[in-house]
Amino acid sequence: MHETKPNTASRASDEELIRLGREVLVIEAAAVADLSRSIDGDFVHAARLILEAPGRVIVTGVGKSGHIARKIAATLASTGTPAYFVHATEAAHGDLGMITRDDVVLALSNSGTTAEVLTIAPAIKRNGAKLIAMTGHPDSTLAQLADVHLDAGTAREACPLNLAPTASTTAALALGDALAVALLEARGFGPDDFARSHPGGALGRRLLTRVSDIMRTGERIPRVPESASFNEALLEVTRGGMGMTAIVDDADHPLGIFTDGDLRRLLGSGVDLRKLMIREVMTRSPRSIGPDALAAEAAARMEEKRISQILVLDADAVLVGALSMHDLMDAKVI
Template identity: 65%
Template sequence: MSSAPIAAAHARTLDLARRVLAIEAEAVQALADQLDDTFVKAVDLILASHGRVIVSGVGKSGHIGRKFAATLASTGTPAYFVHAAEAAHGDLGMITANDVLVAISYSGTGEELLKIVPLVKRQGARLIAITGNPDSPLAREADVHLNGMVKEEACPLNLAPTASTTAALALSDALAVALLDARGFGPDDFARSHPGGALGRRLLTHVEDVMRSGAGVPQVREDAPLGDALMEMTRAGLGMTAIVDTNDRIVGIYTDGDLRRSLASGCNFSTARVADVMSRGPKTIHAGALAVEAAEMMERLRISQLLVAAPDGHLVGALNHHDLMLAKVI
């Protein structure tokens, strides 16, 4: 096969892909342009609810609904997904009078959803419908209708749900983010909902969770020979040792950098005391601080180690840059 037909096929593929993206982008932009007080009413309806948000749909709308429910649940709005067909066979019992049902159907005529709507409303639950047809039966039954109509599908046949599902996804994301903002949901809340993620590690990991403690903390008395300090640094492998007084309060630190300066100054390692060459008044952090605070302090001060001190100055731990990396804080 010659290169010309292959090149033409590739060009057609790229043109089609660009057309799909353009159509879907236009569909989302059209939604942004037509947003009005109806959207605010939907947000207020959910905020006023004392129950949960139940999202329902079938087919591709059901897939969008599952993602919407998951986004709500992870951003401060208790929610779950119920398949419309399953709702008619027992799952309807999950819905209470205090709940809000969000029904997603582009046509607004889906038999499965329309079958459960009267039962849900009879229980006293409120209904938000997301459809592409404001005159559909589902839209007419809704307490609030959000119009997700698109001019055309991105499918060349104008049949497969493409732009319409993108529009429904974007509209549901907008609703979830508006609720997040209204509830004052912040990074700490998000971390508690995502303890296994990177943000959770950054916001829920404390210095005491990653620091060396007990015998793992290198330390010598301030009257110790410099050789003892070097041996302690080697033993612990932290690139430093804490210098403490007779009450175990931190008075200084001796690091790899101090060692290089000692060498450059011609220090007599056989006779020197660590108190003569240590860095006094080292920066410390408390065990209850967030590990990310330790990382920020190290970066700002351009240091690789930190001593962990109790409020009265007692040495309780130590950590270095590598400890934070192992904990995936940085």
């Protein structure tokens, strides 16, 4: 009869759980800090191999190292270095054909003796591709087979048994990040490049969305002529749903703006609103921006001036659009 082991989870006190959690973080932080020794001539050699390669970077591994390899490939690809992940086992069963002599293979194995990775290493070399090994053991078989070795060794795992890959995988991931960022800088990969490879992300929206993409145009722009009464302007503020109206001349050049904030201040002044003309209470020289400006620039300008709306003018100072903070939020620019 199978004997069920007693549940021992309750034996750990809250304080013990906190201590264990902090100990893991300390061990892993130390492992990453110690990696500075790996940033040497071999690191430069690896970076140069990748920069000079006409092909792509293929990152491979199995098990936990495979998971880290997949993340490193994704980081490289998103920061200007074309890369993809190939599982070492799948490579040994046909996917090796995806690797060409123009490529660089980055193989991860903490022990440096992983059978699946060692199986494909000679074939990679025969194909003419360059091989970079990232292991925790510079004397390992994989390290010796490689064109260059990156040492991701750690003093110990964060696992109390010193068995589960913890500190070693954290170190490998950090070293992969270091390589990716060094390559990013070397390639001159900037925010615009990053945005183009992340069009669906927040940074992509901030760097690719222009004012013209989201501004209100045509009849959606609240505006009244200079000859409008205060009541007529107030009706336009309500109709437009932007909390403001522009005041324009016959050529659609803005002469001023009237906002909800102006209305609140006016209501406290005791002025007889029924007799007012809008030109008497409008704010002259309203803030404006061009349609080709980045929407993020419009957001920054509005935040700096503490305004909630901004007019959009073309090169001839003609009103062609209007933008509010709500528009920017709806477009997820802010």
